Structures are given as C-alpha cells and as structure tokens.
Amino acid sequence: MSDHYYDASDLGRFAEMGEEAPELWKKFLAWYSAVFAEGALSEREKSLIALGVAHAVQCPYCIDAFSSGSLEKGASPEQMTEAVHVAAAIRGGASLVHGVQMRNHVHKLSM
Amino acid sequence: MSSLQFRAHPLATAAAQRAHLAALPLPVRFEAALAQTGLDPLRATGIDVFQLNLGKKCNQTCRHCHVDAGPDRREVMPDNVVDACLAALASTSIPTVDITGGAPELHPRFRDIVTRARGLGRHVMDRCNLTILLVPAYADLAAFLAANGVEIVASLPAVNSRQTDAQRGDGVFERSIAALQRLNALGYGTDPALRLQLVTNPVGAFLPASQAALEADWKRELRRRWGIEFDHLYTITNMPISRYLEYLVDSGNFAGYMERLVNAYNPAAAAGVMCRNTLSIGWDGTLYDCDFNQMLEIPVNHGAPGSIFEFDAARLGSRQIEVGSHCFGCTAGAGSSCGGSTAV
Numbered sequence: 001m002s003d004h005y006y007d008a009s010d011l012g013r014f015a016e017m018g019e020e021a022p023e024l025w026k027k028f029l030a031w032y033s034a035v036f037a038e039g040a041l042s043e044r045e046k047s048l049i050a051l052g053v054a055h056a057v058q059c060p061y062c063i064d065a066f067s068s069g070s071l072e073k074g075a076s077p078e079q080m081t082e083a084v085h086v087a088a089a090i091r092g093g094a095s096l097v098h099g100v101q102m103r104n105h106v107h108k109l110s111m
Numbered sequence: 112m113s114s115l116q117f118r119a120h121p122l123a124t125a126a127a128q129r130a131h132l133a134a135l136p137l138p139v140r141f142e143a144a145l146a147q148t149g150l151d152p153l154r155a156t157g158i159d160v161f162q163l164n165l166g167k168k169c170n171q172t173c174r175h176c177h178v179d180a181g182p183d184r185r186e187v188m189p190d191n192v193v194d195a196c197l198a199a200l201a202s203t204s205i206p207t208v209d210i211t212g213g214a215p216e217l218h219p220r221f222r223d224i225v226t227r228a229r230g231l232g233r234h235v236m237d238r239c240n241l242t243i244l245l246v247p248a249y250a251d252l253a254a255f256l257a258a259n260g261v262e263i264v265a266s267l268p269a270v271n272s273r274q275t276d277a278q279r280g281d282g283v284f285e286r287s288i289a290a291l292q293r294l295n296a297l298g299y300g301t302d303p304a305l306r307l308q309l310v311t312n313p314v315g316a317f318l319p320a321s322q323a324a325l326e327a328d329w330k331r332e333l334r335r336r337w338g339i340e341f342d343h344l345y346t347i348t349n350m351p352i353s354r355y356l357e358y359l360v361d362s363g364n365f366a367g368y369m370e371r372l373v374n375a376y377n378p379a380a381a382a383g384v385m386c387r388n389t390l391s392i393g394w395d396g397t398l399y400d401c402d403f404n405q406m407l408e409i410p411v412n413h414g415a416p417g418s419i420f421e422f423d424a425a426r427l428g429s430r431q432i433e434v435g436s437h438c439f440g441c442t443a444g445a446g447s448s449c450g451g452s453t454a455v
Contacts, residue, residue, distance in 0.1 A: 042324065043321070043324070044320070044324065068317055071313070071315065071317040071320075072313075072317050072318045072319070072320055072444075073320050073321070073324075074319075074320025074321065074324060074325045074328065075320075076269070076271060076274070077273075077274070078271070
C-alpha cells in the first residue's frame with residue numbers, strides 16, 4: 001500500500017479490476033472497445049472527446065492514456081489543447097450557470 | 112544541432128546503440144514474438160527493392176535521424192562501390208531502386224546513378240528531404256528528377272511549422288512547403304508518371320496514426336492552405352536507433368517507448384516487413400537486411416554474401432534475416448516500412 005493516491009504505473013494494472021469480477025470486466029472491455037471504434041465519429045474525434053472528459057473528471061490516468069492516444073490518432077497539440085479548453089469551458093460554465101439558481105434563491109428570500 | 116559522431120556522444124557508435132538496446136529487459140524477444148506466428152526464422156521472399164544508401168552527408172540534422180546524418184558527416188559511397196552496385200543491378204531484374212542517405216542528392220554521382228538505373232528500365236525512388244531542392248547549387252535538381260520520372264518520397268512530419276521544425280530544424284517547414292509547390296509546378300502529385308509521396312514520422316515518443324485517416328486530412332489541409340497536391344502519405348514509426356535513441360534516452364521515454372512497441376506487436380505487420388523483399392546496400396558496399404540494421408551495423412548473415420562485390424541475387428533473395436529488439440518498430444500497430452504501414 002503506497003502512501004499517496006495516484007501512481008502512474010497503476011494504469012498498467014487496470015486489468016487487475018477483472019480479477020474479482022471477470023464477467024463484468026469482460027463486458028466493460030467489450031463495450032469500451034466498441035465505444036472507441038470508428039463509427040459516426042472518427043477514432044481521433046473520440047479520443048479528443050475522451051481527452052476533454054478526462055480533464056473534466058480530473059482523472060490523471062485517463063489524461064495520460066488519452067494524451068498518448070490522441071497523438072497516436074494523429075491529433076495535433078493544438079487540437080488537444082482546444083479539447084481541454086472545451087472541457088474547462090464546460091466546467092466553468094457549469095459552475096456559472098448555477099448562479100441562476102443562486103439568483104432564484106436570493107430573489108425568493110429578498111424583498 | 113550536430114551528429115552524435117561530431118559530439119563524440121556515448122551513443123555515437125553502432126556497438127553502443129546495440130548494447131543499450133540489449134540491456135533493456137523486454138517481456139518477449141523479437142524472435143519469440145515471430146515464433147508465435149510461425150515466422151521465425153524470418154526469411155527473405157526475394158529482392159524487389161534495391162536500396163542504395165549513398166552516405167551520411169545531409170544538409171539537415173533532424174532530431175529523429177536513425178542515420179546520424181548531417182553536414183558534418185563525410186561518408187559517401189565511393190566510385191568502385193557505385194559501379195559494383197550498378198553492375199549488380201544490371202545482372203538482375205529487380206524492379207525498384209530506392210535511393211536514400213543522408214541527402215542522397217548530395218552524392219557526386221547521384222544523377223549518374225539515376226540515369227543509369229532508369230536506362231536499365233528500373234523504377235527509381237529518391238528519398239528526398241525537400242529542402243535540398245531549394246539549395247542554390249541544386250536549383251535544377253527538381254527538373255532533373257521530373258525529366259527522369261523519379262518517384263519522390265519526401266519527408267514532412269506534420270502540416271504545421273512548430274512540429275516540423277522541432278523535428279527537422281528551424282525554417283524547414285516553410286522551405287518544405289516551397290519545395291512541394293515547386294514539385295507540383297513540374298507536375299509532381301498530379302501527373303501519374305510523376306509520383307510524389309509524403310512520409311511522416313511522429314514528432315515524439317508515440318506511434319503514428321492511421322495512414323488512411325491522416326492521408327485524407329493532409330490532402331485536405333495541404334490543398335486548402337498551400338494548394339499542394341501529393342499522391343500518398345506514408346506513416347513511419349521512429350526506430351530506437353541513433354539520434355532518435357538519444358532523444359528517447361534523454362527524454363526518459365526509452366523504456367516506455369520500447370514497451371509500447373512490444374505491446375503493439377502485430378503479426379500481420381510482421382508478415383509484411385520490408386526486409387523480406389529489400390536489400391539494403393551501405394555506402395561502403397556492405398549488404399544489410401534493411402537500413403536500420405545498416406545503422407546498427409548488423410550485416411546480412413547466415414551464409415548470405417556480405418558485400419556488393421560478392422553479390423549473388425539467388426542467395427540474397429532467400430536469406431535468413433537478422434533481427435533484434437529494434438525490429439519491434441516495424442511490427443507495431445499497423446506496421447512500418449519505407450513504404451509506410453504494412454497492415455490494416
């Protein structure tokens with residue numbers, strides 16, 4: 001047991017999640033592979049979406065995996081940076097739009 | 112930037128590079144990976160490509176160069192080796208002559224070799240760094256290549272200056288675009304007799320993207336932004352040799368990159384590796400299974416003649432190929448060869 005929460009080498013141990021629940025792991029892998037296969041969206045577009053989401057959910061493993069993955073799908077550093085900005089804008093916007101709820105509550109309590 | 116040799120770098124010699132590769136433990140040896148798919152020992156299936164490496168002299172010093180080429184290198188193929196190569200070629204019906212370097216066009220007999228190979232009715236490919244076409248002393252080179260129907264296989268890692276210049280040197284992208292426009296003006300990329308292929312190597316420690324997907328993007332972008340046309344895009348995996356090996360070690364990516372190559376081993380790519388139908392000839396006439404073995408100074412073996420002065424097409428065309436851990440570079444993912452990916 002390490003004394004910190006994230007270790008880059010743990011990404012390579014992801015498959016250990018199949019040890020206690022092999023059927024669920026198999027289903028997850030099959031679904032995961034299908035999700036990232038070329039479809040209506042290209043593999044590169046999916047990788048860039050995943051990169052953005054990885055930043056939104058702040059998963060360091062996913063950031064490493066989809067930074068490599070995006071490069072290997074032919075994305076440029078500029079495209080990857082824009083994908084992160086999209087994630088950041090949604091995160092920022094999501095906070096800001098809750099300000100309407102704040103305003104609603106303030107109006108309800110105010111004269 | 113200068114060559115490893117000029118800097119007397121610890122990885123400057125082929126022996127040091129081989130030792131560095133051998134010292135890294137891998138989960139599986141290349142021979143064992145081949146054996147799993149019935150390909151060990153790997154054998155040549157003939158010689159379709161006669162690849163001449165005219166030397167290490169180049170007008171560029173790219174960071175990923177597996178040749179350690181550059182302006183400070185002096186190795187060039189001497190006349191007696193050139194003559195022996197042309198005689199060997201004439202004694203066969205090998206259809207394709209692939210000329211590489213360094214910048215092969217800097218060789219004093221480059222045009223003679225092209226003219227004579229074309230005179231023998233062979234298809235000739237020039238592995239061109241593009242910027243050589245803009246060097247004033249070579250101003251008529253593009254026209255010469257066009258007049259002789261030489262296929263140009265040109266290096267361009269990215270369709271932006273930041274990545275291209277990071278790999279190939281400041282200002283290379285801008286000059287490469289100008290060179291491509293000059294080639295287009297001669298008919299390259301549009302005339303079916305003047306084929307223009309682009310080659311991209313990843314700018315970093317990762318595998319190349321899908322060749323087909325990238326080609327479509329590149330065609331669209333190069334046409335839209337610079338009006339450039341080309342035939343095909345070849346994606347080539349960087350090999351852990353020479354200056355790219357230096358980069359991997361210095362950037363802390365060596366072990367991770369090798370692991371990536373091993374984990375991406377593709378049996379279909381292994382079946383189609385270029386060494387099976389290529390003979391690589393070094394500047395001094397030594398024979399190799401491929402240009403990468405050449406730079407690691409691993410000559411043909413297993414009873415095949417080791418010099419162009421002992422050329423024997425039958426024995427060389429059925430030779431057993433020398434392999435090592437660097438070979439995982441040609442079998443990773445969609446595979447990699449001088450003609451791009453080798454498997455879908």
